[in-house]
Amino acid sequence: MMAFNLAFRNLLGAGLRTWLNVIVLSFSFVIIIWTKGLLEGWDRQARNDMIKWEIGGGQYWHASYDPYDPFTLSDSHGAIPGELAAIANDTSVVPVLIAQGTIFPAGRMQSVLIKGIPPEQKLLALPTEKLVSVDNDIPAIIGSTMAENTKLGEGDYVTLRWRDRNGTFDATEIRISGIFETTVPTVDMGQVWIPIEKLHEMMLLPGEATLIIAGEMSGGIAVNEKWVFKDHRTLLADIEQIIKAKSSMGMIIWAILLMLAMLAVFDSQVFSIFRRQKEIGTYVALGMTRGEVVKLFTIEGAMNSVLAAVVGAVYGIPLLTLQAVNGIAIPVKSSDYGIAMAEKLYPVYSLGLIAGTVFIVMLVTTIVSYWPSRKIARLNPTEALRGRMQ
Numbered sequence: 001m002m003a004f005n006l007a008f009r010n011l012l013g014a015g016l017r018t019w020l021n022v023i024v025l026s027f028s029f030v031i032i033i034w035t036k037g038l039l040e041g042w043d044r045q046a047r048n049d050m051i052k053w054e055i056g057g058g059q060y061w062h063a064s065y066d067p068y069d070p071f072t073l074s075d076s077h078g079a080i081p082g083e084l085a086a087i088a089n090d091t092s093v094v095p096v097l098i099a100q101g102t103i104f105p106a107g108r109m110q111s112v113l114i115k116g117i118p119p120e121q122k123l124l125a126l127p128t129e130k131l132v133s134v135d136n137d138i139p140a141i142i143g144s145t146m147a148e149n150t151k152l153g154e155g156d157y158v159t160l161r162w163r164d165r166n167g168t169f170d171a172t173e174i175r176i177s178g179i180f181e182t183t184v185p186t187v188d189m190g191q192v193w194i195p196i197e198k199l200h201e202m203m204l205l206p207g208e209a210t211l212i213i214a215g216e217m218s219g220g221i222a223v224n225e226k227w228v229f230k231d232h233r234t235l236l237a238d239i240e241q242i243i244k245a246k247s248s249m250g251m252i253i254w255a256i257l258l259m260l261a262m263l264a265v266f267d268s269q270v271f272s273i274f275r276r277q278k279e280i281g282t283y284v285a286l287g288m289t290r291g292e293v294v295k296l297f298t299i300e301g302a303m304n305s306v307l308a309a310v311v312g313a314v315y316g317i318p319l320l321t322l323q324a325v326n327g328i329a330i331p332v333k334s335s336d337y338g339i340a341m342a343e344k345l346y347p348v349y350s351l352g353l354i355a356g357t358v359f360i361v362m363l364v365t366t367i368v369s370y371w372p373s374r375k376i377a378r379l380n381p382t383e384a385l386r387g388r389m390q
Contacts, residue, residue, distance in 0.1 A: 002315060018268075018304070018307070020264070021261075021264050021265055021268055021308075022302045022304055022307045022308045022311055023308075023311065024260065024261045024264050024308075024371065025261045025264075025265070025304055025305055025307075025312075026256075026308040026309075026311040026312035026316070026359060027257070027312075027314075028257040028258055028260075028261045028308075028377060029308060029309060029312040029316065029357060029358065029361060030312050030315070030316040030319070030320070031253075031257060031260075032254050032257065032357050032361075033316070033320065033349060033353060033354055033357050034316075034323075034347065035250045035253065035254070036101055036247075036250070036353055036357070037215060037320065037347035037348055037349040037350075037353060038323070038328070038345060038347045039243055039246055039247055039250065039345040040347070040348045040349075040350070040353065041324075041331060041345055041346045041348040042114055042243065042315065042345050043239070043240070044348055045183075045244045045346065046239045046243075047185050047232075047236055047237075047239070048104060049182075050181045050184055050235070050236060050239065051232070052124070052125045053124060053125050053148045053182050053183075053184040053187050053231065054124065054184055054186060054187050054213075054387075055213065055235045055236075056123050056124060056213040056214055056215055056216075057096070057213075057214045057215045057216040057232075058210050058213075058214045058229060058230060058231045058232060058235070059212065059213050059214065059229070059230045059235060060081075060084065060212040060214060060227045060228065060229050060230070061076075061211050061227065061228050061230055062076045062077060062078050062209075062210055062211065062226060062227060063076075063212075063225065063226050063227065063228055064076040064226075065098075065210055065211060069075055070100060073098055073099060073100055073210070074100075074163075074165075074203075076098075076210050077097060077098075077205055077208045077209065077210050078208055078209070078226050078227070079118030079207055079208055080095055080207065080208070080209055080212065080250065081224055081226070081227055082331070084212055084214075092123070092214075092215040093123075093212050093213065093214050093215060094117060094118060094121045094123045094124065094212065094213040095117075095118070095196060095209035095211075095212050095213075096115055096116065096117050096210060096211050096212070096213060097115070097116040097196055097200065097203065097209050097210050098113055098114070098115050098116075098134065098203075098210040098211070099113070099114045099162055099199065099203055099209060100113065100114070100115075100161075100162070100163070101113070101114040101161060101162040101163075101192070102110075102160070102161045102162075102191065103150065103158050103159065103161075104158065104159045104161075105150040105151060105152055105158050106150075108150075108320060110149075110150060110190075110200075111190065112190050112192050113190060113191045113192070114160070114162060114192050114194060114199060114202075115191055115192070115193050115194070115199075116194055116196035116197075116198065116199030116200065116325070117131070117194075117195070117196050118192075118194065118195070118196050118197075119131035119132055119195050123213060123215055124213065125182075126141070126180065126187065126193065127141060127178050127180050127196075128141070128193070130177045130178035131178075131193070131194065131195045132177075132179065133195065133198070134175075137173075137175050138160075138172060138173070138174045138175065138194055138195075138198050139174070139175050139177035139178075139194065139195065139353075140160075140174040140175065140176060140177060140192050140193060140194045141176070141178040141179070141180060141186025141193045142176060142178075142179055142180075142188075142191070142192055142193070143179070143180055143181075143182055143185075143187065143189070143191070144179055144180065144181050144182075144188070145185065145188045145189055146189060146190065146192075147176075147179045147186055147188075149338070152176050152179075153179070153246060154176055154177070155175070155176065155177065156175075156176045157173045157174070157175055157176075158173065158174060159171055159172070159173055160172060160173070160174045160177065160192070162203070164202065164203050164204045165204045165205055166204065171201065172202075174192070181324050183343070184221060188340065196209075199354075207346075211352055214225070224299065227295050246382065258364060261349060261361075261365075262364060262365065262368045265301055265304055265365055265368050265369060266371065266372060267367050268301070268304075269301045269368070269371075269372040269373060275315055280293055283296070290301055294322060294370070294373045297369070297373040298366065298369045298370040298373050299369075300364065300369070301366070301368070301369025301370075301373070302362065302365050302366040302369050305358075305361050305362040305365035305366075306362070306370075308361075309358055309362075310359075320347065320349055322348075323347055324347050324349060325344060326344075326349070327344030327345060327346045328344060328345050328346075328347070329343065329344055330343055330344065
């Protein structure tokens with residue numbers, strides 16, 4: 001306890017030099033916690049939005065379906081398996097039929113994915129209740145990004161062309177019955193959602209689907225070999241890899257910040273040992289062992305991180321709490337990135353994140369403080385009292 005009290009008084013006695021080290025270290029604490037919290041918040045938001053808008057409790061894919069290969073769409077469809085057909089009527093599973101098509105807004109041609117979905121479904125956040133046919137027309141809903149790119153508005157009619165199962169081209173007009181806002185571009189960009197029964201008629205594929213979205217209770221039911229169940233781990237792999245890549249880039253910034261802070265602590269320790277030679281010699285002459293003197297200087301250097309944690313908490317807690325509550329506005333739409341990202345990101349600061357960051361910084365600071373302090377173990381007390389150290 002005496003060593004801690006003495007180290008604390010020596011640290012405060014160093015004045016400006018101590019506070020400069022503390023401020024630099026506190027910046028490292030706050031920035032590391034902020035960047036990690038931002039990535040964690042983005043990860044949670046992206047996962048929740050994709051589950052809410054697109055993947056539900058998981059998906060059954062037709063064995064031939066590959067979302068990255070449009071040439072598979074003509075063959076990737078099949079009858080809903082009996083194990084799921086029984087519960088499809090109560091909307092705990094949602095069949096989706098996907099086909100390629102072309103729309104002609106304002107005389108322009110644009111390729112789209114036509115997605116048929118039951119209007120009565122409640123599993124996804126898509127406003128499919130707007131897919132109710134009026135006068136036997138074909139209603140369609142599109143995302144806001146799609147509407148902006150095509151200059152289509154609610155109530156507009158646009159020509160849709162497609163190719164049925166026999167390879168015959170056909171065309172009709174569809175009515176834009178609704179435009180929805182979403183942070184998930186994979187249900188928005190280049191996609192037109194229509195009632196699945198209408199798409200069955202258009203494609204000559206009655207009762208068939210390309211994928212089946214499952215609810216929490218229906219996911220993982222064993223079906224025939226033509227259908228493959230994809231869980232959250234598989235469906236969210238892309239966003240997880242992006243977050244992991246961003247985390248790796250962030251680690252470079254954290255390492256630079258830590259190195260700058262540790263360099264300041266290291267220089268401070270070297271300067272302190274050089275300037276306080278007589279003090280060190282006096283400690284030894286008064287009966288302190290060399291190990292105890294090394295321990296004293298190590299504690300003194302490590303306490304920089306303790307003070308930094310306190311100072312960082314003074315301005316970091318209000319700042320990070322404000323951002324966690326109000327969010328951080330993202331100036332670019334998620335569609336420009338092609339990934340799920342809200343207009344505002346809400347950082348998440350867990351207790352494990354804060355405690356882990358504090359522990360790592362304190363551990364590294366202690367090691368850096370001990371390194372130059374080892375020189376004290378080789379000192380000659382007589383030379384030290386004269387102000388000379390080897």
